[in-house]
Amino acid sequence: MADLVSAINAQRGYLMRVAQLQLRDRDLAEDVVQETLLAALEGEAKFAGKSSVKTWLTGILKHKIIDVIRKRQREPAMSTLMQEAEIDDLDVFFNENDKDHWESKPAEWRNPERDLEQRQFLEMMDFCLEKLPPNTARVFLFREVMELESDEICQELKITATNLWVILYRARMLLRKCLEQNWFAGASAHG
């Protein structure tokens, strides 16, 4: 039991990172992480060991974040959601005069699998995730870290399937570009 308690507490930093990326508010993030840790400690009997502690905590955090978002839905923080679901400004990645080909073609990424093992690469991911517009980051993390299905996200955020795919497309376009510019362009510098 003591082991599980320390394993739970050891994930605090990771939970804070995810909560902050999703909520963009340090106090709120502290609150949801605190609640997540408490819920986990109170419910430790429920941890069946089928998944990792981290995955289990991610699942609890997901519910806490969804609760906060539900409460905040009418507040200004959500007001850019529909702007982020507009596809038109993503046209800048393509050249209209050239049959909508890439404005700047995706480059070859050398040894991307090896990078996943590097702490610096994950730090760069953090940097790029922080630069995403707030709702775009939130939706992307729901999809890729918390592995919510598309219809669940639409239901929680009250957006259409089209809104959702534009936001996820935006997230991927921006993240891909950020990593290419800041990591892969100087890949040789990382060995």
Added chain:
Amino acid sequence: MLKLSCKEASRLISQSMDQKLTLAQRAALRVHLSACDACTRFGAHLQHLRAAMRKYRE
């Protein structure tokens, strides 16, 4: 479906990671990818992003 531009193909590639594309969309995408290195790379990059996010959580 008509011939895809890179803009349309990239959108479909992203969409395919969240939902099943229609038969016509898949066929059009396959044709485009067979002739387009840039979009093929784009698709690989998105798979890599997904792997990186899994790693983030592990």
